[in-house]
Amino acid sequence: xxxxxxxxxxxxxxxxxxxxxxxxxxxxxxxxxxxxxxxxxxxxxxxxxxxxxxxxxxxxxxxxxxxxxxxxxxxxxxxxxxxxxxxxxxxxxxxxxxxxxxxxxxxxxxxxxxxxxxxxx
Amino acid sequence: xxxxxxxxxxxxxxxxxxxxxxxxxxxxxxxxxxxxxxxxxxxxxxxxxxxxxxxxxxxxxxxxxxxxxxxxxxxxxxxxxxxxxxxxxxxxxxxxxxxxxxxxxxxxxxxxxxxxxxxxxxxxxxxxxxxxxxxxxxxxxxxxxxxxxxxxxxxxxxxxxxxxxxxxxxxxxxxxxxxxxxxxxxxxxxxxxxxxxxxxxxxxxxxxxxxxxxxxxxxxxxxxxxxxxxxxxxxxxxxxxxxxxxxxxxxxxxxxxxxxxxxxxxxxxxxxxxxxxxxxxxxxxxxxxxxxxxxxxxxxxxxxxxxxxxxxxxxxxxxxxxxxxxxxxxxxxxxxxxxxxxxxxxxxxxxxxxxxxxxxxxxxxxxxxxxxxxxxxxxxxxxxxxxxxxxxxxxxxxxxxxxxxxxxxxxxxxxxxxxxxxxxxxxxxxxxxxxxxxxxxxxxxxxxxxxxxxxxxxxxxxxxxxxxxxxxxxxxxxxxxxxxxxxxxxxxxxxxxxxxxxxxxxxxxxxxxxxxxxxxxxxxxxxxxxxxxxx
Amino acid sequence: xxxxxxxxxxxxxxxxxxxxxxxxxxxxxxxxxxxxxxxxxxxxxxxxxxxxxxxxxxxxxxxxxxxxxxxxxxxxxxxxxxxxxxxxxxxxxxxxxxxxxxxxxxxxxxxxxxxxxxxxxxxxxxxxxxxxxxxxxxxxxxxxxxxxxxxxxxxxxxxxxxxxxxxxxxxxxxxxxxxxxxxxxxxxxxxxxxxxxxxxxxxxxxxxxxxxxxxxxxxxxxxxxxxxxxxxxxxxxxxxxxxxxxxxxxxxxxxxxxxxxxxxxxxxxxxxxxxxxxxxxxxxxxxxxxxxxxxxxxx
Numbered sequence: 001x002x003x004x005x006x007x008x009x010x011x012x013x014x015x016x017x018x019x020x021x022x023x024x025x026x027x028x029x030x031x032x033x034x035x036x037x038x039x040x041x042x043x044x045x046x047x048x049x050x051x052x053x054x055x056x057x058x059x060x061x062x063x064x065x066x067x068x069x070x071x072x073x074x075x076x077x078x079x080x081x082x083x084x085x086x087x088x089x090x091x092x093x094x095x096x097x098x099x100x101x102x103x104x105x106x107x108x109x110x111x112x113x114x115x116x117x118x119x120x121x
Numbered sequence: 122x123x124x125x126x127x128x129x130x131x132x133x134x135x136x137x138x139x140x141x142x143x144x145x146x147x148x149x150x151x152x153x154x155x156x157x158x159x160x161x162x163x164x165x166x167x168x169x170x171x172x173x174x175x176x177x178x179x180x181x182x183x184x185x186x187x188x189x190x191x192x193x194x195x196x197x198x199x200x201x202x203x204x205x206x207x208x209x210x211x212x213x214x215x216x217x218x219x220x221x222x223x224x225x226x227x228x229x230x231x232x233x234x235x236x237x238x239x240x241x242x243x244x245x246x247x248x249x250x251x252x253x254x255x256x257x258x259x260x261x262x263x264x265x266x267x268x269x270x271x272x273x274x275x276x277x278x279x280x281x282x283x284x285x286x287x288x289x290x291x292x293x294x295x296x297x298x299x300x301x302x303x304x305x306x307x308x309x310x311x312x313x314x315x316x317x318x319x320x321x322x323x324x325x326x327x328x329x330x331x332x333x334x335x336x337x338x339x340x341x342x343x344x345x346x347x348x349x350x351x352x353x354x355x356x357x358x359x360x361x362x363x364x365x366x367x368x369x370x371x372x373x374x375x376x377x378x379x380x381x382x383x384x385x386x387x388x389x390x391x392x393x394x395x396x397x398x399x400x401x402x403x404x405x406x407x408x409x410x411x412x413x414x415x416x417x418x419x420x421x422x423x424x425x426x427x428x429x430x431x432x433x434x435x436x437x438x439x440x441x442x443x444x445x446x447x448x449x450x451x452x453x454x455x456x457x458x459x460x461x462x463x464x465x466x467x468x469x470x471x472x473x474x475x476x477x478x479x480x481x482x483x484x485x486x487x488x489x490x491x492x493x494x495x496x497x498x499x500x501x502x503x504x505x506x507x508x509x510x511x512x513x514x515x516x517x518x519x520x521x522x523x524x525x526x527x528x529x530x531x532x533x534x535x536x537x538x539x540x541x542x543x544x545x546x547x548x549x550x551x552x553x554x555x556x557x558x559x560x561x562x563x564x565x566x567x568x569x570x571x572x573x574x575x576x577x578x579x580x581x582x583x584x585x586x587x588x589x590x591x592x593x594x595x596x597x598x599x600x601x602x603x604x605x606x607x608x609x610x611x612x613x614x615x616x617x618x619x620x621x622x623x624x625x626x627x628x629x630x631x632x633x634x635x636x637x638x639x640x641x642x643x644x645x646x647x648x649x650x651x652x653x654x655x656x
Numbered sequence: 657x658x659x660x661x662x663x664x665x666x667x668x669x670x671x672x673x674x675x676x677x678x679x680x681x682x683x684x685x686x687x688x689x690x691x692x693x694x695x696x697x698x699x700x701x702x703x704x705x706x707x708x709x710x711x712x713x714x715x716x717x718x719x720x721x722x723x724x725x726x727x728x729x730x731x732x733x734x735x736x737x738x739x740x741x742x743x744x745x746x747x748x749x750x751x752x753x754x755x756x757x758x759x760x761x762x763x764x765x766x767x768x769x770x771x772x773x774x775x776x777x778x779x780x781x782x783x784x785x786x787x788x789x790x791x792x793x794x795x796x797x798x799x800x801x802x803x804x805x806x807x808x809x810x811x812x813x814x815x816x817x818x819x820x821x822x823x824x825x826x827x828x829x830x831x832x833x834x835x836x837x838x839x840x841x842x843x844x845x846x847x848x849x850x851x852x853x854x855x856x857x858x859x860x861x862x863x864x865x866x867x868x869x870x871x872x873x874x875x876x877x878x879x880x881x882x883x884x885x886x887x888x889x890x891x892x893x894x895x896x897x898x899x900x901x902x903x904x905x906x907x908x909x910x911x912x913x914x915x916x917x918x919x920x921x922x923x924x925x926x927x928x929x930x931x932x933x934x935x936x937x938x939x940x941x942x943x944x945x946x947x948x949x950x951x952x953x954x955x
Contacts, residue, residue, distance in 0.1 A: 001740070001741075003742070003743065006740040006741075006742055007740075009659070009729075009739065009740050010726060010729055010739075010740055013659070013725060013726070013729060013739070014722050014725075014726070017718070017721055017722050017725055018718060018722070021717075021718050021721065021866055024698075024862055024865070024866060025702075025862050025863075027698060027862075028697075028698045028699075028702065028861055028862035031698065031699055032701075034701040034702055034703060034704075035701065040703055041703060041704065041705050041706040042705070042706065043705050043767055043768060043769030043770070043771075043772070043858055044769065044771075044852075044857060044858065045769065045770060045771065046852060050769060050770060052706070052707055052768065053707050053768050054768050054769060054770045054773050055709075055765070055768060055773075058773065058777055060777055060780070060781065061781075061925075062781045062784055062924070062928055065781075065784045065785070065928050065932055066784050068932070069784045069787065069788070072788050072936070073787070073788075076788070076791045076792070076795070079791075079795045080744075080746075080747050080795065080798070080804065082795075083795045083796070083798040083799040083804075084798060084802060084803055084804060085802075086799045086802070086947065086950070087799070087802050087950055088802070090951060091951060094947045094948070094951060097947075098944065098947075101940055101943070105937070105940060108932070108936065108937075112932075112933065117928075117929055117932055117933060118925075118929070119924075119925045119928075
């Protein structure tokens with residue numbers, strides 16, 4: 001199969017999955033509609049009616065990790081093709097990528113020393 | 122037809138689905154699985170599967186006679202359960218504002234198991250019905266004004282917007298006295314930027330978090346029916362992301378007053394005291410017993426004293442096991458939660474000291490295995506630390522885990538004869554409290570076996586005695602002190618110092634600034650009981 | 657044709673995994689459990705919370721299912737029994753699994769409930785931790801096979817399975833796989849004790865059924881991934897190849913489900929610290945180690 005055909009098959013699978021889910025919803029719907037009662041559609045918070053809305057600027061505490069993650073993610077994008085041709089190229093490939101990884105690792109160590117690796121209070 | 126039937130004409134498909142639902146009943150427990158275990162009920166063994174949110178549940182299980190606050194919370198939970206739903210009441214009385222329970226049974230395991238079978242039949246038959254009614258209750262209707270109160274960030278936002286819009290008519294020059302770099306941006310293309318607000322304006326006056334960022338805070342109710350906390354305990358955390366910025370604890374349960382329960386004739390007071398806190402009935406029964414005895418100055422014999430020691434220690438071991446089960450569920454350790462729950466029920470159902478002796482081996486293995494759980498140290502180490510003066514004012518296992526040797530049992534002659542020494546550890550965090558309570562379980566079972574009897578007897582004769590008496594008892598959660606005044610055989614004045622009232626003051630220290638999971642673990646490690654708190 | 661067989665095998669695997677999970681959670685073996693649960697969930701009302709972000713609320717469970725299926729589409733169950741043998745197979749697995757995070761964030765944000773919100777964002781933190789530990793062992797596996805074709809990766813393990821060749825990579829990948837399917841002890845987004853169900857708490861009825869199905873398919877997919885990349889896929893002496901794959905996947909799935917029963921839930925803070933302070937250096941050492949070994953062994 002050519003690559004285009006393969007991706008078409010995957011797209012077909014996605015559509016099929018969506019179709020399956022919709023048909024399951026349809027079967028469930030055929031058993032009856034959801035009755036609208038007071039209090040039923042309030043998000044469940046352990047016995048109290050919850051406030052509306054909860055959408056707020058959420059304060060994540062791991063943004064130090066997230067910045068380093070970006071750097072490493074870009075690196076991993078380069079490592080995929082490198083891994084495929086590694087054995088062909090031999091020692092040179094190891095040294096090239098070794099230098100790249102070492103530089104990134106130094107960045108990781110720097111981040112660690114500056115306190116990126118903790119929960120940012 | 123069950124109380125929360127779904128409206129549909131039952132066809133063959135509906136009946137098939139109803140039968141499947143009846144086989145796999147999921148249940149939401151009110152006030153909580155800990156109360157069910159304290160009554161000796163094993164819900165999973167009866168065939169029901171306990172879930173932690175009403176949205177996944179089909180049956181609402183009411184244990185005991187819930188007070189008003191819990192009944193309202195249960196009504197809210199009931200409204201949030203998707204239909205078809207049923208209500209199963211065990212030993213409950215009036216359950217308004219909930220609808221009539223579909224099944225009402227007495228509080229013992231056989232009746233519950235038989236009730237489950239009957240509930241399955243009603244579910245299979247009545248899950249779908251042609252005519253159904255809405256569930257209406259006042260507590261379930263939302264108040265429109267509640268939304269504004271809990272919303273400081275958004276309100277400020279609105280008021281800023283109004284200010285900006287009223288400024289639009291004026292001169293561009295004196296529009297903004299708020300921000301110096303604003304006026305240039307306002308001049309360019311003012312129409313699109315009418316509603317523009319810089320981050321500085323938008324976050325003006327809002328509190329800043331620890332790292333200097335100003336984010337929006339959201340109130341989250343970890344309310345009366347939260348599965349990880351003791352059933353009935355109401356907390357409201359104001360969450361800044363996943364960190365607790367503010368805490369509010371409601372002392373006690375609305376409609377349940379431990380002190381008022383005790384008023385009345387002296388005759389049946391032991392029964393009433395047992396209802397004070399269903400998690401530790403023996404301790405409170407003993408407390409009131411001793412207080413009444415101290416009014417008349419009666420002394421009890423040595424055998425009776427030993428028997429009381431046995432009963433109290435058995436309850437202590439069971440209470441700590443129940444606490445370990447809830448705590449295990451909170452921290453996500455399934456085997457701890459299940460093992461402790463089973464042992465607690467077995468211990469509560471033991472009829473005499475011989476049976477306790479048989480359970481002791483299992484309990485020892487369990488404690489040994491639990492203390493060596495991998496990664497427990499990293500999960501609980503350094504969590505829930507109570508600093509400085511807080512630790513001095515703490516009581517019970519919380520104080521003993523901070524190095525203070527406060528234990529009311531040390532003054533009791535019966536315990537002194539048995540060679541009792543309190544277990545004390547120095548660590549002051551959740552891990553230490555966990556280890557301490559497990560140690561106390563071992564110690565308590567040894568005391569029961571040494572005492573040789575565990576029946577708490579002693580009657581309160583209805584003579585027309587008068588006077589004032591005080592007594593203290595080391596309940597599983599700490600020392601409880603009671604001062605009672607009798608007049609002609611009626612209890613007229615009661616002063617109760619319950620350990621949870623003392624430890625509840627530590628909730629704020631333990632939760633502020635912590636991640637929500639750590640905050641909950643800290644609160645859990647304090648072992649609070651909302652039933653003995655009085656608002 | 658092979659598409660249909662693979663999909664049926666996946667669904668059967670998901671059913672078996674659901675039974676195993678029930679066994680791990682309740683201690684009772686109930687083979688008819690998941691089927692009854694599925695039928696029962698059909699009959700429940702589907703509640704949509706008021707003021708929910710409808711698109712996110714609906715797409716969340718479906719996207720979880722799709723990402724698991726896409727990742728499974730490039731995994732071979734036997735020589736020739738694969739839906740699409742993409743030239744970038746190993747990369748595609750990682751790309752598809754990235755949508756698990758998107759799906760859970762949608763499920764967290766959509767219902768407008770505080771427990772779900774906290775659960776969703778916690779999973780993002782989990783992803784920042786486990787993501788490198790998925791990718792780096794994948795790279796070393798691809799280094800050995802000189803290709804990203806999943807079939808060639810299996811064939812490259814003919815002499816020695818990758819679990820023996822690079823045990824460090826296997827351990828890291830296994831732990832990261834546990835984190836991807838948010839199984840205990842990494843079940844931060846759906847923590848039953850702390851968040852009362854978290855991201856799954858506001859789903860009811862058929863939507864909850866799809867979400868649970870998606871989670872089971874995800875566990876199956878991850879088990880097959882571990883098998884294909886580290887345990888030699890279909891390789892093995894006596895039995896037919898598909899039996900080997902299924903057997904190995906079953907063992908891996910059972911290990912994943914039962915591993916977390918005895919350990920408390922990991923703290924988010926610790927998870928991130930351990931992944932970044934210990935996990936990533938170890939993964940880099942693993943890459944270096946495999947690189948040197950491949951050079952030395954050579955061909």
